[in-house]
Amino acid sequence: MSLEPIALEGSRLAANVPAQHRVVDADQWTAAARQLHDAGARLLTLWGADDRDRDGVFRVFAAYLLPGRALVLELALAAGDPTYPSLEPWFPAASRLQRATRDLLGLGAGEGDTRPWLRHGGWPEDRFPLRRDVSAETHVPGVPGPYPFVRVNGDGVHEIPVGPIHAGTIEPGHFRFSVVGEKVLRLEERLGYTHKGVAKRFEALPLLEGHRLAARVCGDSAVAFSWAYCAALEAATGATVAPRATCLRALALERERIANHLGDLGALGNDAGLAFGLSQFSAIKERMLRLNQNVFGQRYLMDYIVPGGVRSDVGPRLVRPLLDEATDVERDVVALKAIYDEHAGLQDRFKGTGQLAPLTAKAMGALGLAGRASGIDLDLRVAMPWAPYGDLRPHGVLSMDGDVAARVQVRFDEVMESLRLNRLLLEQLPHGATSVSIPALGSRTTGLGLIEGWRGPVMVALEAEVPSVIRRCHVHDPSWQNWPLIEHAVTGNIVPDFPLINKSFNLAYSGHDG
Amino acid sequence: MLNIINRIRGIGILSEALPGSDTDEPRLRDIHERLHRVFGRALRIRHVDAGSCNGCELEIQALTNPYYNLEGMGIAFVASPRHADILLVTGPVSVNMEEALKRAYQAMPHPKWVVAVGDCGACGGIFGTGYASRGPVSSVVPVDASVQGCPPSPLSLLEGLLHVTRQPAQHGS
Numbered sequence: 001m002s003l004e005p006i007a008l009e010g011s012r013l014a015a016n017v018p019a020q021h022r023v024v025d026a027d028q029w030t031a032a033a034r035q036l037h038d039a040g041a042r043l044l045t046l047w048g049a050d051d052r053d054r055d056g057v058f059r060v061f062a063a064y065l066l067p068g069r070a071l072v073l074e075l076a077l078a079a080g081d082p083t084y085p086s087l088e089p090w091f092p093a094a095s096r097l098q099r100a101t102r103d104l105l106g107l108g109a110g111e112g113d114t115r116p117w118l119r120h121g122g123w124p125e126d127r128f129p130l131r132r133d134v135s136a137e138t139h140v141p142g143v144p145g146p147y148p149f150v151r152v153n154g155d156g157v158h159e160i161p162v163g164p165i166h167a168g169t170i171e172p173g174h175f176r177f178s179v180v181g182e183k184v185l186r187l188e189e190r191l192g193y194t195h196k197g198v199a200k201r202f203e204a205l206p207l208l209e210g211h212r213l214a215a216r217v218c219g220d221s222a223v224a225f226s227w228a229y230c231a232a233l234e235a236a237t238g239a240t241v242a243p244r245a246t247c248l249r250a251l252a253l254e255r256e257r258i259a260n261h262l263g264d265l266g267a268l269g270n271d272a273g274l275a276f277g278l279s280q281f282s283a284i285k286e287r288m289l290r291l292n293q294n295v296f297g298q299r300y301l302m303d304y305i306v307p308g309g310v311r312s313d314v315g316p317r318l319v320r321p322l323l324d325e326a327t328d329v330e331r332d333v334v335a336l337k338a339i340y341d342e343h344a345g346l347q348d349r350f351k352g353t354g355q356l357a358p359l360t361a362k363a364m365g366a367l368g369l370a371g372r373a374s375g376i377d378l379d380l381r382v383a384m385p386w387a388p389y390g391d392l393r394p395h396g397v398l399s400m401d402g403d404v405a406a407r408v409q410v411r412f413d414e415v416m417e418s419l420r421l422n423r424l425l426l427e428q429l430p431h432g433a434t435s436v437s438i439p440a441l442g443s444r445t446t447g448l449g450l451i452e453g454w455r456g457p458v459m460v461a462l463e464a465e466v467p468s469v470i471r472r473c474h475v476h477d478p479s480w481q482n483w484p485l486i487e488h489a490v491t492g493n494i495v496p497d498f499p500l501i502n503k504s505f506n507l508a509y510s511g512h513d514g
Numbered sequence: 515m516l517n518i519i520n521r522i523r524g525i526g527i528l529s530e531a532l533p534g535s536d537t538d539e540p541r542l543r544d545i546h547e548r549l550h551r552v553f554g555r556a557l558r559i560r561h562v563d564a565g566s567c568n569g570c571e572l573e574i575q576a577l578t579n580p581y582y583n584l585e586g587m588g589i590a591f592v593a594s595p596r597h598a599d600i601l602l603v604t605g606p607v608s609v610n611m612e613e614a615l616k617r618a619y620q621a622m623p624h625p626k627w628v629v630a631v632g633d634c635g636a637c638g639g640i641f642g643t644g645y646a647s648r649g650p651v652s653s654v655v656p657v658d659a660s661v662q663g664c665p666p667s668p669l670s671l672l673e674g675l676l677h678v679t680r681q682p683a684q685h686g687s
Contacts, residue, residue: 123646285576
């Protein structure tokens with residue numbers, strides 16, 4: 001098939017970062033994928049919409065990340081034959097996204113892996129819950145069937161099934177290991193266990209309440225998701241958030257990043273046999289959460305970011321405790337980093353374990369923290385800074401090593417950088433309003449919110465219509481890209497190192513399952 | 515090695531000198547004492563995430579940090595439901611987790627208690643019921659108590675554990 005090159009430009013798309021939108025036909029969809037791949041772009045996400053009630057078609061959208069901008073391609077699909085060309089040949093991350101789109105909307109990508117992904121048999125195969133003529137409330141039971149895992153054959157090969165319920169206080173998912181002795185030959189993940197129907201749920205919520213659901217797509221990234229939702233809503237409606245509110249949002253986002261990184265650094269020490277690390281880091285994290293309670297009224301900032309701004313101001317009396325805390329956290333983390341760095345037993349477990357080579361990371365489209373630990377130099381705060389990050393000028397963190405040690409290192413460095421950003425924000429907090437009202441919706445409109453959460457880029461694509469209702473809301477967590485990386489990183493390692501490797505990525509289950 | 519010991523010695527025991535407001539501290543101590551009185555040193559908990567957003571998990575994990583020091587009270591999380599007295603369930607129960615949750619419950623020995631955690635576990639929360647969500651935990655397994663909150667604080671969780679285990683197991687022996 002010969003395809004004419006197409007212009008990788010489009011019309012402006014309302015978003016908090018530079019973004020464009022372009023309607024394409026099926027040939028251009030494929031040509032663009034090839035061109036974007038060759039140009040080094042990344043596929044951020046893919047989703048579908050049922051627009052048969054409006055203009056008689058389904059639609060599929062693909063969002064790409066290019067240097068300094070996002071590009072959304074839109075392809076209309078005939079209602080009678082809703083299929084589109086697969087993006088998997090260029091972007092491996094498309095595979096699971098396409099399987100999910102098939103499960104929810106019945107849009108087929110033709111080739112590649114056609115096993116269901118989010119549908120585990122809980123609803124019938126021919127019932128597509130995200131279609132607009134399918135009731136949100138009714139539950140129609142399906143017939144659960146076996147899931148065909150890829151079998152590894154050979155002398156002495158056996159399988160270890162793990163999950164969906166895991167040994168610790170963590171989220172559910174299934175891992176199927178094919179091993180010889182202790183060595184992992186192949187890992188296959190099966191996810192979707194926490195699929196709650198978030199996308200369908202959005203469509204039952206008023207436009208000005210969607211941020212509450214967004215915050216609960218992935219509870220550890222509540223700030224990132226609620227900010228992404230509000231950014232999409234504000235872009236779509238043309239609302240301008242006051243500088244003080246954007247700075248307070250950034251303060252909350254960086255605190256979320258620090259708290260999660262501290263939790264992970266402790267858990268990683270623990271998973272490598274150093275319980276001391278867990279006690280120490282979890283105590284620092286607990287102090288941060290208690291200060292959150294005092295400053296923001298919540299330990300976890302589920303409802304701090306609201307459409308138009310933030311829920312409450314941070315008064316002058318609260319700035320000093322926050323600054324003092326930053327000093328304390330920095331002192332503690334520096335001391336603990338020295339202990340981690342010098343601990344031979346710990347470094348022995350970290351170094352060379354769960355290696356994800358930069359070439360593999362690039363080919364798989366790795367994003368966020370895990371990508372940066374494998375040489376993928378992409379941090380949206382640096383690459384396409386939205387307010388207030390343009391003024392803050394964050395420093396990106398990078399490692400080329402790709403092992404557990406590298407993911408530990410990136411977390412340490414990012415904690416330090418976030419503490420620096422927090423100090424800047426607190427010292428230069430602009431005066432003014434903390435919230436503006438959202439203009440009433442005049443017509444159907446769309447908006448995109450793109451935020452670098454602690455795991456990586458979080459995206460919300462919002463389509464709103466009169467009178468202030470959500471027509472379609474697609475949320476994306478970078479775990480979609482990064483889960484397949486673990487299948488690569490664990491190969492050749494021993495089974496007992498899997499918890500350590502898995503924790504070093506610490507990907508979202510709920511954020512992925514939706 | 516010496517710097518680890520020095521740091522431990524320098525910090526001391528956080529769970530004995532609780533920071534925070536004046537009202538929190540005696541309250542936390544009181545809960546600790548009552549938990550200890552009721553259970554001695556033998557309560558075992560199996561946690562199951564039946565569809566949670568991971569918010570409740572973070573607060574359940576916090577129970578084991580040095581401030582709340584749950585394990586110091588002899589209360590521990592176990593890997594198998596066969597070793598558990600309490601099933602601590604989070605989330606609206608997703609359709610995809612329904613079977614796993616039922617099996618975990620059935621695997622527990624008698625007497626057993628079930629505590630539903632969070633607004634979602636208690637009543638379905640913002641997710642409610644739908645094609646992929648069964649809503650509250652009680653729609654799938656019998657529940658003895660719930661701890662509301664989004665997510666509930668570690669203190670609320672401690673109170674919830676205390677509450678449920680002072681009543682006879684309704685679905686137990």
